[in-house]
Amino acid sequence: xxxxxxxxxxxxxxxxxxxxxxxxxxxxxxxxxxxxxxxxxxxxxxxxxxxxxxxxxxxxxxxxxxxxxxxxxxxxxxxxxxxxxxxxxxxxxxxxxxxxxxxxxxxxxxxxxxxxxxxxxxxxxxxxxxxxxxxxxxxxxxxxxxxxxxxxxxxxxxxxxxxxxxxxxxxxxxxxxxxxxxxxxxxxxxxxxxxxxxxxxxxxxxxxxxxxxxxxxxxxxxxxxxxxxxxxxxxxxxxxxxxxxxxxxxxxxxxxxxxxxxxxxxxxxxxxxxxxxxxxxxxxxxxxxxxxxxxxxxxxxxxxxxxxxxxxxxxxxxxxxxxxxxxxxxxxxxxxxxxxxxxxxxxxxxxxxxxxxxxxxxxxxxxxxxxxxxxxxxxxxxxxxxxxxxxxxxxxxxxxxxxxxxxxxxxxxxxxxxxxxxxxxxxxxxxxxxxxxxxxxxxxxxxxxxxxxxxxxxxxxxxxxxxxxxxxxxxxxxxxxxxxxxxxxxxxxxxxxxxxxxxxxxxxxxxxxxxxxxxxxxxxxxxxxxxxxxxxxxxxxxxxxxxxxxxxxxxxxxxxxxxxxxxxxxxxxxxxxxxxxxxxxxxxxxxxxxxxxxxxxxxxxxxxxxxxxxxxxxxxxxxxxxxxxxxxxxxxxxxxxxxxxxxxxxxxxxxxxxxxxxxxxxxxxxxxxxxxxxxxxxxxxxxxxxxxxxxxxxxxxxxxxxxxxxxxxxxxxxxxxxxxxxxxxxxxxxxxxxxxxxxxxxxxxxxxxxxxxxxxxxxxxxxxxxxxxxxxxxxxxxxxxxxxxxxxxxxxxxx
Numbered sequence: 181x182x183x184x185x186x187x188x189x190x191x192x193x194x195x196x197x198x199x200x201x202x203x204x205x206x207x208x209x210x211x212x213x214x215x216x217x218x219x220x221x222x223x224x225x226x227x228x229x230x231x232x233x234x235x236x237x238x239x240x241x242x243x244x245x246x247x248x249x250x251x252x253x254x255x256x257x258x259x260x261x262x263x264x265x266x267x268x269x270x271x272x273x274x275x276x277x278x279x280x281x282x283x284x285x286x287x288x289x290x291x292x293x294x295x296x297x298x299x300x301x302x303x304x305x306x307x308x309x310x311x312x313x314x315x316x317x318x319x320x321x322x323x324x325x326x327x328x329x330x331x332x333x334x335x336x337x338x339x340x341x342x343x344x345x346x347x348x349x350x351x352x353x354x355x356x357x358x359x360x361x362x363x364x365x366x367x368x369x370x371x372x373x374x375x376x377x378x379x380x381x382x383x384x385x386x387x388x389x390x391x392x393x394x395x396x397x398x399x400x401x402x403x404x405x406x407x408x409x410x411x412x413x414x415x416x417x418x419x420x421x422x423x424x425x426x427x428x429x430x431x432x433x434x435x436x437x438x439x440x441x442x443x444x445x446x447x448x449x450x451x452x453x454x455x456x457x458x459x460x461x462x463x464x465x466x467x468x469x470x471x472x473x474x475x476x477x478x479x480x481x482x483x484x485x486x487x488x489x490x491x492x493x494x495x496x497x498x499x500x501x502x503x504x505x506x507x508x509x510x511x512x513x514x515x516x517x518x519x520x521x522x523x524x525x526x527x528x529x530x531x532x533x534x535x536x537x538x539x540x541x542x543x544x545x546x547x548x549x550x551x552x553x554x555x556x557x558x559x560x561x562x563x564x565x566x567x568x569x570x571x572x573x574x575x576x577x578x579x580x581x582x583x584x585x586x587x588x589x590x591x592x593x594x595x596x597x598x599x600x601x602x603x604x605x606x607x608x609x610x611x612x613x614x615x616x617x618x619x620x621x622x623x624x625x626x627x628x629x630x631x632x633x634x635x636x637x638x639x640x641x642x643x644x645x646x647x648x649x650x651x652x653x654x655x656x657x658x659x660x661x662x663x664x665x666x667x668x669x670x671x672x673x674x675x676x677x678x679x680x681x682x683x684x685x686x687x688x689x690x691x692x693x694x695x696x697x698x699x700x701x702x703x704x705x706x707x708x709x710x711x712x713x714x715x716x717x718x719x720x721x722x723x724x725x726x727x728x729x730x731x732x733x734x735x736x737x738x739x740x741x742x743x744x745x746x747x748x749x750x751x752x753x754x755x756x757x758x759x760x761x762x763x764x765x766x767x768x769x770x771x772x773x774x775x776x777x778x779x780x781x782x783x784x785x786x787x788x789x790x791x792x793x794x795x796x797x798x799x800x801x802x803x804x805x806x807x808x809x810x811x812x813x814x815x816x817x818x819x820x821x822x823x824x825x826x827x828x829x830x831x832x833x834x835x836x837x838x839x840x841x842x843x844x845x846x847x848x849x850x851x852x853x854x855x856x857x858x859x860x861x862x863x864x865x866x867x868x869x870x871x872x873x874x875x876x877x878x879x880x881x882x883x884x885x886x887x888x889x890x891x892x893x894x895x896x897x898x899x900x901x902x903x904x905x906x907x908x909x910x911x912x913x914x915x916x917x918x919x920x921x922x923x924x925x926x927x928x929x930x931x932x933x934x935x936x937x938x939x940x941x942x943x944x945x946x947x948x949x950x951x952x953x954x955x956x957x958x959x960x961x962x963x964x965x966x967x968x969x970x971x972x973x974x975x976x977x978x979x
Contacts, residue, residue: 235564235584237259240562240586244540245541245978246538247535247536247537249497250537250591250593251591251593252590253307254308254586254587255308255309255559256300256308256587257585257586258584260309260312261312261314262280262300262309262585262586263280263582264585265279265561265563265585265586265587266279266280266281266323266325266561266563267378267379267487267548268561269326269551270327270552270553270554270625271335272628272629273603273604274553274554274600276559276587277299277300277315278298278325278587279295279296279297279319279323279324280295280296280298280585281295281321281322281323282295283295283321285373285580286575292318293318293321294319295318295319295320295321295322296315296316297348297357298312298314298315299313299315299335300587313355314356315337315348315350315357316339316348316356319339319341321342322339322341323340323373323378324340324345324376325339326338326379328349329632329669330349330632331632331633332605334353335350336357338387340367340375341375342367342369342376342395343366343397344364344365344367345364345365345416346360346362347361348360364400366398367391367395368395368396371392373392374392376390377390377391377437378390378439380438380439380441381628382445383441383662383668384445384665384695384696385418385665385668385669386416387414387416387417388414388416388439389414389439390411390412390414390437390438390439390449391408391412391414391436392411392453393410393411393898395408395410395411396410397425399423401423403423406425408425408469409428409429410434410920410921411428411429412425412426413436413464415464419670419671420671424466426460426464427470428470428921429469429470429919429920430899430919431471431472432453432475433451433452433456433458434451434453434899436449436450436452437450437451437486438487438549442526443492443502444661444688444689444692446526446691447460448460448519448526448528450488451484454475454480454482454484455477455480455481455484455510455875456477457475457476457477457528458473458476459525461525461727461731461756461760462525462731462756462757462760462763463759465760465763465764465767468734468763468764469921470762470766471926472918476522476527477527477528478527479529479530481872482510482873483510483511483513483515483976484510484879486509487506487549488505488507488517489551489552489558490620491504492552492618493552493556493557493598493621495556495557495592495595495597497595499533499534503516503531503534504516504517504519504528505517505558507546509548510568510879510976511878511977511978512540512541512544512546512978513538513547513978514590515530515536517529518530518531518532522754522756523756523757524726524727524756524757537558537590538590539978540978544565546564546565546568547560547561548561548563554625555597555598556591556598556619557591558589558590559588559589562585562588563585564586565580567579567580568879569879573881579881600621601614603622603626603629606626606629608630609641609645611629612626612641612663614626615662615666616655627662631666631669631670638670639667639672639674642666642677643674646660646677657689658686658689660677660680660681661686663677664692664696668696668699673703675704675705678693678696679708681696682694682717687721687722687724688724690717690720691722691724691725691727694717694728695728697710697714698710698731698736699735701735711733711736711738714732714741715743717729718733719748726748726751727756727760730744730745730764731763733745733748733764733768734760735767737770737771739772741764742764742765742768742775743782743783745761745764745794746787746791749790749794750786750790762794762796765791765796799923800923800924800939800940801923802922802923803940807942807943807944808945810944810946810947812904812946812947813948813949814893814950815914815948816951816952816953817954818891818954819891819955821958822890823890824890824894829883829886829887830883832965833969836882836886836966837882841966841967841970842967842970842971842974844963844971845967845971846971848960848964848971849862854956854957860872861874862975869932870897871900873972873975875976876973877977878976879976882969885969886969889957889968891954892949892953892954893950896949900916901917901949902947902950903915903917903927903947904946905925905942906942906943906944906945906946907943909941913935914927914929914930915927915929915935916928923938924938930951
């Protein structure tokens with residue numbers, strides 16, 4: 181059910197005529213004339229009346245479909261000055277921070293960028309924002325936001341504005357940033373919607389964020405220049421000033437956009453480009469940037485999402501707890517997903533018992549971020565735009581929205597809103613007690629508040645607090661895990677607490693403690709044998725713990741760390757463990773290779789054979805200079821019988837809207853003679869040579885879809901560009917690039933076969949457009965063509 185905030189407006193037609201009453205009016209000749217004219221207007225259809233505003237919050241609200249028992253209300257909008265919000269974050273004082281950009285997708289010539297960071301407050305607790313403060317302005321396409329730890333009257337936030345990572349601080353408590361520092365610079369700017377984005381704190385106080393396919397970063401840090409080419413992940417530890425890069429290359433996720441952490445801190449990642457999700461841990465080894473990886477959301481079907489949230493709020497019913505809620509901006513929906521253990525990792529599926537939280541028939545509803553608020557409600561950041569990409573339509577397309585933006589609040593009727601305990605300025609002991617809370621908001625905000633307090637005071641309190649926890653209590657093991665995270669925020673190793681968590685009955689706690697071992701390895705006392713403890717974990721009965729031990733060992737660059745990896749390799753394995761074994765072996769090679777060359781006297785004989793399976797052949801070194809990419813003619817017909825002229829597009833679109841039959845169009849789509857299903861995926865059927873079409877109708881305007889079918893070379897979807905590679909031996913390969921890095925790339929040919937070639941072996945590289953030929957629909961009747969587009973245009977839309 182949707183609830184509206186009504187505002188009373190005076191009827192402009194209710195003002196009285198300048199006559200005493202109706203009787204007097206009818207006796208006046210001028211009055212008679214006016215009344216006759218008025219009667220004509222009443223009897224005539226109101227052609228002059230303004231049409232309802234389809235872009236109003238009220239119109240969008242009416243389009244929402246929610247499960248029984250839920251309701252949604254408008255919390256903030258363009259009427260409050262919130263335009264084009266991109267990311268939202270809550271602070272410990274119950275204020276919502278947001279970044280927004282009207283500059284995207286590109287600055288106009290002569291224009292001065294003025295994108296903003298806002299602070300929103302519901303000071304009257306009336307269910308909507310009533311105070312908005314501009315914290316910072318003058319920005320150009322900010323795409324990442326996270327609240328920084330502070331204390332007292334200060335507030336601060338990190339802002340991603342490539343090529344810079346900012347720390348902006350309000351030192352005097354007036355809600356406006358008066359101190360701005362560039363923390364890091366050198367992040368890529370190759371694509372405005374792939375700049376550093378979706379900031380989120382890890383449970384141990386690491387700032388996690390991402391970059392997309394066209395980002396090429398070279399960031400100077402106290403530890404040297406850190407590079408990341410193409411799509412990948414970033415981890416920044418502020419106190420250490422340590423920046424690490426993971427993934428990299430052209431494999432999916434090509435535009436990662438959104439982190440979430442499960443109840444025990446396991447990191448999950450959304451792919452904004454493909455509708456996939458990933459478990460990031462197996463490859464989070466410093467110095468390793470690998471290749472392809474498997475999605476954990478097998479049935480994503482192109483439903484692109486961003487910035488998911490784990491639902492832990494007693495404002496929602498019990499059956500909704502631990503669901504993952506994520507913004508399905510491509511489908512105008514907010515999805516409800518189920519996560520479960522899958523060996524050492526996880527798998528995600530559409531929740532079998534719970535429906536989507538929101539589905540909308542309004543094509544401009546673009547939920548790009550969802551976060552739990554202090555009242556336990558779920559807040560949805562709605563970018564609101566009919567056009568969401570920057571290359572499917574002109575930068576200056578008149579339909580690009582620059583004036584709207586919404587933040588919605590979803591609650592469950594009949595359950596009271598929550599009142600969080602004091603967090604900002606609360607005593608340290610109270611903040612530690614908050615770590616027992618079942619509410620995610622309370623635990624996260626309390627940890628960040630603790631991170632802003634003096635380290636000496638916090639660590640002293642933690643040392644006296646955790647030993648008093650009741651053994652056997654259901655909350656104790658998780659509270660210990662949270663306390664360990666507090667110490668990580670402060671970069672203050674605590675061997676006794678760490679040992680207690682390593683011995684936890686909860687395997688999830690032991691797994692988390694393994695990562696802490698690696699983080700503190702060079703600061704723990706000598707008697708605390710880090711590698712020996714990891715070796716024990718490598719034989720743990722739980723695969724999640726063994727996986728964590730492998731990753732931890734890979735992050736400790738010592739020869740003996742390879743012993744941990746090889747020990748774990750003798751235990752039962754799955755795809756997640758195998759990925760970590762390969763990554764750790766590659767990262768540790770500078771340490772173990774000299775040992776092997778000397779005979780490795782302490783190694784077991786069977787380890788040598790294992791090592792051969794884990795030490796993947798290294799590709800040829802990257803060439804000093806790659807070959808120049810050329811643009812050549814497509815190898816398929818460019819034009820068919822029907823051209824995509826504006827007149828043709830408009831005529832077909834009008835016929836589709838008026839007379840289209842999607843059901844008949846589905847039958848046309850599956851006809852073998854037009855070969856749609858051979859290359860494109862819909863549902864659980866189809867090929868993988870072209871993009872999945874499950875969400876094409878909610879992603880693109882009808883005329884764009886028509887044009888893309890009639891003239892496929894007009895617009896080639898990112899990551900489905902076709903290349904012709906000629907090797908130095910004269911071999912010719914044609915296909916789409918599905919993975920690649922500085923050393924090699926992998927092409928998928930039209931038959932679906934994959935070929936890997938070293939960059940050093942490439943003599944010529946040509947972009948040749950799309951593999952899809954024009955003219956596939958030339959033999960369709962006008963009715964068949966119309967209905968085909970009717971079918972495509974409804975894919976992904978709410979029914």
